[in-house]
Amino acid sequence: MRVFSCHRPPPASAKMNARSLKDLLCEGPQLTLLEAVDSGRNQRDLLPLLEVELQRSAFRLQRLKEYRNALISPFYNLAPEILSRIFFIYAQDNDELYDLRWTKVLLVCRRWHDIGTLTPKLWSFIDLSYGFYRYRDVESAQAEALDVKRLQRQVSLAGLWPCAVTLNLKQGLSDIKQTCLPMFWNPQFLYSLILTGSDYFMNQVLEALNVHRHSTLTELKVYGYVHNIQPDGLEIPTLGLPAGILEHNLPQLRCLTMTGVRFNWASIRDLRSIDVQWYPASHSTALHDILDALARCPALEELLLTLEGFAHDYDLSFTPQPVGLLYARTIYLSGPAELCLTLSRALADIPGTAKVSIMVLDAWLPPAIDYFPISSLISESSRHANRRDAPVIHAVNLVQRMLVPTSQLGISGRHQLNRSLDLRQERYNHESSDILLSMKTNHMQEEQIWTWISNLTLRVLHLWPLAHVTHLDVRQTDWPMGIPWQVLLEQLPTVTTIVTRPDFPGPDSLLEYLNAQLRDHGRRVVANIIYDAQKVDHHSSYPFPASLEAICRLVVIRTLAYCAEAARAQLPLGTLEIMNDSEAVSKYKIRLLEPATDIDWSEMYRDLNEGFVYEGMLYNEAVGAHGIKREYLDGDM
Known part of the structure; x- marks a missing residue:
């Protein structure tokens, strides 16, 4: 299908060439105007002829400017099809296709206006x-x-x-x-x-x-x-x-x-993407109908299923036949534990490169990690993560939320750190996770939650291939009893970087642990600390804005004090980083730093081996106050 409408010619300005320029340069005044001037015609006769000449001259001048611009700007030399493609990519990347905000590019010049107007795909x-x-x-x-x-x-x-x-x-x-x-x-x-x-x-x-x-x-x-x-x-x-x-x-x-919509699974066939959220549970829903539908979609690339209710709402009284998903790129299963287990076991021939996420939604789960569906799901996730062609896991992300009466605990592995993690969109963590296992449940006592945290985390970390993990990401944890740093880091001996938030309990317990290891054992646990300030917002994380600002900045000061102590012990850290601090996600957003043009960055980097990183810019003694853009290694993004 052509980019331009077949019933419309391309803009005249797109056809301009040397011949048209020569004709334009050779144009002279209209003969009628010259004759009127030579014959001494009166003012009334000359005025309309002069108006016509002014319009002709203005048009001629505009055409000359367009030709000049075509010689100066490479954009004017682009074919209309290429320029319209650029317009589309711009509109798509900025999410401006539906609201038409992209149309501001039509105001740049007449040629852009003509090409954009005559590109039907854009409209x-x-x-x-x-x-x-x-x-x-x-x-x-x-x-x-x-x-x-x-x-x-x-x-x-x-x-x-x-x-x-x-x-x-x-x-x-x-x-x-x-x-x-x-x-x-x-x-x-x-x-x-x-x-x-x-x-x-x-x-x-x-x-x-x-x-x-x-x-x-x-x-x-x-x-x-x-x-x-x-x-x-x-x-x-x-x-x-x-x-x-x-x-x-x-x-x-x-x-x-489909979200919250009933439909006949028997009518599903030849799909590339199935995204069914909160499919209404009923005793008439048979799991084999869902699996049969998937079998009729051999080229399926994306499967996202959230099935509500309880396992007994679905007919599980059958032995599922394997369903091959040779082209799968993303698989997200959410629902009762037994249902997720049956589905995950039935899916076969999944490429190792596919992103696999399982979120258990059970109203009640026993605290014992050996509860059959849960232990088996851990094994299933491990089997996929250990595939020979699976991405190497460089970053581990822990999730623990207390949203009364619901508790959530999850762990995900990524081939690189997501540096702009939207903490409000937990359901969509699968988009950046290569492997994810998460549990949500109600009616769990506080001591049971602690048992879950310890047992599930240790079991998963023990079974997943984590020999190359460099980043531990705890931005989504709010454990009231404190993060078990020693337990976690013993399971992740290759970790060099911890990513956390300055407004959560994590930094306090982290600094206590790091100082204790340095003081009592002469040990530097990690080389890099990253604080993500993206959600430092008293509406979302703390009820007292003034106190929140002071607490977050105190965390940075305490971290710098730890860096100084490590340097005196001849064990300096590599970097301290603050990211997403200037991102205006909310009018209540609090900044950790207010950099001025004359800021003395040496106070931040003097005790660090590599330097201080702020918003992707590295500052150290070698580069001075201007800084240089940081080049990130494996595990970063």
Whole structure:
């Protein structure tokens, strides 16, 4: 499919060449104007002729500037197809396809405007939401009408290019936007459809979608609510896909995402990606139906399953046949322990390079680590991590959360450290983990939690291949009883770097342990310490902002004091690093440092072998106050 619309010529400026430049330079004034001047015509006759000449001269000057720019700038020498591709990559990387913020590039010059306008793919990402309708006033109605004009203009510019449409139906659509829906049911119009919002309104859209056969639709995402309330206040059943829509009306579907939505597993086939979250549990759900569906998708690359309820909600009374997933890149299984175990054992021929994550969600788990499904899941994760073609694990990430009444404990291995870990998106840790095993449970006493921490961590660390681990990441731990540093580091003797946060209990216990080892045993445990300040925010981590700022900076001061003590003992650390300090993630974000142009970095690096690292810049005596960009080794990113 061509990048440009076939019914439109490329911009005239794209065709400019030496011949057109010569013609432009040879142009003279209009003969009618010269004749009028020679014949001494009056002012009334000369004025309109001069206006025409001014417009012609302005256009000529603009063309000369364009030709000059074409000679100066390499962008002007790029073919329109290449430039439009650059526009698309820019919009995609900055997440600006749906909201059209990328269109600011059209203001750079006329050529960019023409090329962007005539690239239908750029306009094919359409966002239709309830928008201003929720306010129901005159001003909002006018804004809604203007948004509809934007939609119509966008559809016109997209032309025949298949569109990706996202519908946000939290409160339904206004009447004027309801009239836009029929354009989406053209069988050749859609290649991607994303539905979000109230099940009551989404069900109407799905029924309309099911009327037609969409031969170009390759991606369908439906995000439903677990609890559904109609406008009259009555609860309705969980949203379900219309019967037959997957079997008959979406022949080219390759990517399916469902959240809280019922559908017929028997209709699943030939998919590349399956993302099913919070699939409603019922006694009629048979695990063999899910496995049979996976077997009908031999080219499956991504499998994400979160199955709610209890193991007895699913029919497990069968011996599963192996399901080969030769092309799998990501596997994420979440649900009751016994269900996760049965699924993981049934999946066969998984490439060693695939990212495998298992999250157990059980309302009750016994504290004994030998509880059958858990011990077997640890063995399953170890078997995959020890594959010959599996990535080498350089970073171990520990997760421990106390979110009453839920406790979470997890451990993941990565081939490199994720330096921008979003602590709020724990479900998506699988995206950067090569191997992950996590447990979430309710009704566990504090002493049982400590047993879990010790037993699970030690068992996993003992079985996983961790001979090359250099980074221990504890940014996601808030153990109230303190992090067992000695136990952890004895299992990870190759660790050279600890990554933590300055606003959690971790730094206090870490510095106590490091000082004790240095003082009592003359031992430097690790060479590098990294503090991640990304989430130093009193709204998310501490109730007293002034105290939080003081505590975090005191942690840095205490760490520098430890570095000085280690240097006096002839055991200097390599680096102390602060990262993500300047990232403006929130207006409540607290900074550990406020660097000024005349800051004396020597106070930070004088006791360090390699230097002090701040926001990726290395400062030491050799490079001075300007610093140099740090080159990271294996395990870092």
